[in-house]
């Protein structure tokens with residue numbers, strides 16, 4: 001990795017330079033053309049048949065997958081050897097974002113290109129790649145992923161499906177039941193996880209046409225009703241031994257690695273959905289009049305429009321920053337001779353913490369945006385005749401699949417601690433420096449230069465708060481005073497701090513870079529000040545909650561004082577900042 005480039009998770013310990021981050025304002029002409037192609041596809045091919053998709057019309061979604069494959073969109077992340085176009089990570093993220101507003105279709109699309117195709121790209125033998133990937137790229141083969149079972153969801157490795165080797169050693173006999181399988185109604189190929197000899201968790205490539213594979217009825221869901229979700233049953237299915245994916249007993253690697261990329265892709269899609277809903281909300285608020293005025297002119301509504309925009313901006317900043325980092329890591333691996341699929345997989349694993357963060361902040365931002373979209377639309381937001389009610393129902397799943405948001409919060413911390421123990425992340429050095437500051441009561445601000453020095457200082461201070469708490473928690477855990485597994489609330493406070501640090505820093509770096517590149521809309525300061533101001537309250541609250549939960553009583557007041565010092569930020573008039581943002585959104589709509 002280049003010297004100035006941070007490793008995964010390292011953003012918590014070190015500063016980043018604005019010139020090293022990627023921002024959406026840097027999209028190239030070619031990326032904008034691809035964006036336009038996908039946007040037109042959604043507008044022309046998906047929106048007009050949305051009702052038919054929702055009613056799960058037989059054959060429609062598979063047909064649409066083939067249509068989008070004709071535009072090359074199922075293979076943009078695949079090697080040219082199998083018909084893919086090897087587009088960079090940022091462009092793939094942009095495609096995901098544009099697919100997002102297609103609701104149910106985006107779920108089927110993402111399942112196919114993500115959890116459907118990636119296991120084969122990452123872990124397939126050359127023969128398996130050649131056999132399946134070309135058909136998956138053209139959409140001739142459709143894919144699904146069978147991990148979850150009735151009794152094992154978050155605890156996925158506790159799956160009960162069995163795969164026992166036959167007496168002649170030629171095939172495995174697969175028996176079991178999978179649940180909540182996306183694309184199950186039409187998929188030709190499943191990656192199925194099962195226990196070999198009772199406890200060797202292993203992945204298999206299973207054709208839906210194999211004897212003994214059946215599916216249940218379509219699940220009746222709260223939302224994404226147009227995406228096929230069924231149970232899949234395996235009864236004495238003879239799976240040839242060359243259908244093992246990866247190694248016997250190494251299925252957990254496949255299950256976990258595939259999800260890193262899946263989480264980033266989910267963030268891209270939910271961001272696309274949220275941005276669309278925010279745009280629709282502005283339009284409605286401008287057109288809808290009450291008391292002889294557009295409702296957008298009421299502060300109560302204008303501030304919601306501004307907040308929708310701010311939350312999307314924060315997620316977008318974090319998403320493209322991470323996509324670019326993954327691409328850099330991938331480029332570097334490839335330059336040192338690592339092959340295409342391994343480089344992709346390793347780069348995503350390096351940024352696993354950031355991928356989990358994106359999954360959480362994206363899905364939670366969407367839920368905020370869609371909820372306020374309903375509110376802004378009033379009764380019309382509650383009507384099934386409009387698009388908002390469906391979006392409201394569709395949004396909810398995103399906090400549940402690809403690892404629930406609770407599981408992702410836990411993962412952020414466990415990955416961080418594991419990396420610290422392995423020496424991949426140095427928590428110790430900054431930890432000692434912060435401890436010195438707490439005991440002396442004097443904060444070292446360090447060098448800050450350029451624009452937004454107050455904001456640079458405060459983001460740095462948030463990291464100190466986190467390091468202070470992480471260090472204390474780790475010390476107490478090692479001495480047996482704190483059982484972190486039994487104190488999940490503490491882990492939730494800490495992971496929420498991490499989410500805010502990543503978002504606040506991403507917003508700050510983006511705004512700094514916008515200034516450097518002179519690509520400004522005029523509301524950057526308003527966005528930054530409002531975000532940091534609100535973030536500050538959350539950081540303080542989470543820190544104080546954590547301190548009260550586990551810091552030794554004799555140290556609590558020093559920790560609280562340090563938190564107060566670190567989060568001191570000048571008074572900002574958020575009312576005015578939000579008014580400026582909503583005025584900008586209204587003016588932008590009117591062109």
Ligand SMILES: Cc1cc2nc3c(=O)[nH]c(=O)nc-3n(C[C@H](O)[C@H](O)[C@H](O)COP(=O)(O)OP(=O)(O)OC[C@H]3O[C@@H](n4cnc5c(N)ncnc54)[C@H](O)[C@@H]3O)c2cc1C
Pocket residue numbers: 111144145146147148152153154155179180181182183221224229397400401402403404405406407488
């Ligand atoms: C529409 C839809 C499509 C899906 N598509 C697929 C697919 O294609 N393939 C596939 O394999 N799966 C799929 N899933 C399954 C999905 O990944 C799981 O629903 C998800 O992982 C959660 O598992 P669960 O539903 O069993 O919930 P549970 O694991 O029972 O969780 C219930 C609640 O408990 C919490 N919880 C669980 N364990 C812990 C813990 N250790 N600490 C704290 N909180 C915890 C969870 O966060 C959650 O809030 C899909 C699900 C849905 C609804």
